Amino acid sequence: MADERRLDVLRAIVEDYVATHEPVGSRALLERHQLGVSPATIRNDMAALEDEGYIAAPHTSAGRIPTDKGYRMFVDRLSTVKPLSGAERRAIEQFLTGAVDVDDVVQRSVKVLAQLTQQVAIVQYPSLTRSTVRHVEIVPLGGPRMLVVVITSSGRVEQRIVELAAEPDENLVADLRSRVVGATVGSRLPEASLALADILETFAANDRPVVTSIVTALTQVFSNERSDDRIAVGGTANLARFGADFDSAIRPVLEALEEQVVLLKLLGEATAGISVRIGHETGHQALSSTSVVATGYGPADDALANLGTVGPTRIDYPSTIAAVAAVSRYVGRTLNDNWSLDH
Amino acid sequence: MADERRLDVLRAIVEDYVATHEPVGSRALLERHQLGVSPATIRNDMAALEDEGYIAAPHTSAGRIPTDKGYRMFVDRLSTVKPLSGAERRAIEQFLTGAVDVDDVVQRSVKVLAQLTQQVAIVQYPSLTRSTVRHVEIVPLGGPRMLVVVITSSGRVEQRIVELAAEPDENLVADLRSRVVGATVGSRLPEASLALADILETFAANDRPVVTSIVTALTQVFSNERSDDRIAVGGTANLARFGADFDSAIRPVLEALEEQVVLLKLLGEATAGISVRIGHETGHQALSSTSVVATGYGPADDALANLGTVGPTRIDYPSTIAAVAAVSRYVGRTLNDNWSLDH
DNA sequence: GACTGGCACTTGGCATCAGAGAGTGCCAGC
């Protein structure tokens, strides 16, 4: 049936354009794909595809390139995810296994993802908001200085130094510590933050100054705005592959990469499964010729944070999707096996 | 005297080229600077400067541009550091004052430095190797898991989770902790690392497994290879200013920026005062048309780590040097005031 | 009715070329 062949033609155009980065014409198409029809027929199909908005011609007599809509169709209905090779999988696994702590895992993932996809990779640090409190310590450092340490279920350790007016009573600190542990361990951080407020009330008035200082520090850690925003970016050198014209293609991306807020938003919308946003679908003028492939990661289905890639719209979607999925899986597993305190 | 005017001409060429990014000819030079002589005289001087290798002509009939040697002369003998404006200084100070911890200081400095210089900024995290041990804690997390925490004089807090074979004896841990504190606090990290080896010997044989595990973790922290390598990079979007030709000017820099080893080496050689490396002086083929301005930072003269900028050779050296110096000074002060435990 | 071969037409890219502009080097004179 003709309709089906048209989609075959679209698929062929996307594949060829991704491979060559040049507008693909009817003849070139036939040389690389066995479609069993003549160039004239292909031309008719192309004209129809252009009418429907799946492809476009940069100028009257050049070949066609896929539009965002064309890529969308390709991703949704015309392609199958291309599984990674065994070697690639082993590479990811080995590379991540060498990590010494959570930060290292994030930094290594960014590298491996950039390497695999030849694009810019972005990995969000495990979110504090979405993890639970594993442990709280309040350690006297001698004198009026105290160290508060919070360990989360994602393996992250956050600490803060608190300076009190004077050296506090040892028993008071121990008491505070045990009450805080009791009230917060196991809770998600935002809830733990609320629980702290109640604890404060239970202390005698003359203990309040000390308790308030420490509780404030803990609250800051629990409701840490900053940490949730932390992001690692890698593979910026791959921007070289984006296209020849620096100002229109590369500079906006570099600028976006420095804007953490933008990155977070791009990654953030990927809640269930893998999200692919193509060109204008990113919702950013500056990124209108880039695509973002993102997904969550974390132990089991509970996403701790997100990771993904940013590349030109003309990327190899099946491979990129496979790479993002694989890295996400391995990162989740690594975090779970090595730094989760659950089991 | 003629010799002196020749140097004036060189200075004028550097200043003009930095401002316009175009080869500067004898006529244009006279329009912008009052040198009191005719174009022909300037041409003679230029010919002499070219013979001596300070300037070069891209092709027979274009103006001249400074060579690396020319910039070197300019920096060493022809320029005076251009102090920052009060507004700039206040901006740095305010921006850094808002930081909540050491990591935040580093990230903010990188931003402010990139902003000020309009170049790529690099800041090394405070070195562990060069700081001293302020405090050590060994905290039981319940069950066989222990948390070891090390706080350094630079305000950094490093921690590691240790998994023992079984829950250790409480007194043993307390004993170990106090001996470690006694032996290491105040020492530089490499020395502390050595001191740990001796401690191990003093424990009874059947306590050895537990002690060994914990001491190993501490040793890892003390002799942390990874942390000394940490670096923050910012302002990559400023690469847009480097030049028009992407492949020759920008890609190599992007690639170098991803290679931490290279960055560390570039920053690392800046021990005393401010180091300016121009073009080939960087010692890297790929960076032959970029300059690196770097310096150490830290409380007083004891450099904890380095920071600097990477830009094209044609930067405004007086301003860049001033900015690097100022940021270094403020970072050192901020670390000292807020996170040093010394006073 | 769908496919095919053929043909006229359009267009960007490339090489070629001439002219303009900028700048130099050198020489003779002050």
Next chain:
DNA sequence: GCTGGCACTCTCTGATGCCAAGTGCCAGTC
């Protein structure tokens, strides 16, 4: 030692013409 003048060199720009690639359409065929 400086200056004015002049011939020369080189790049840059815009115009021109040609070529290859590709399209759209039409008439013919299975």
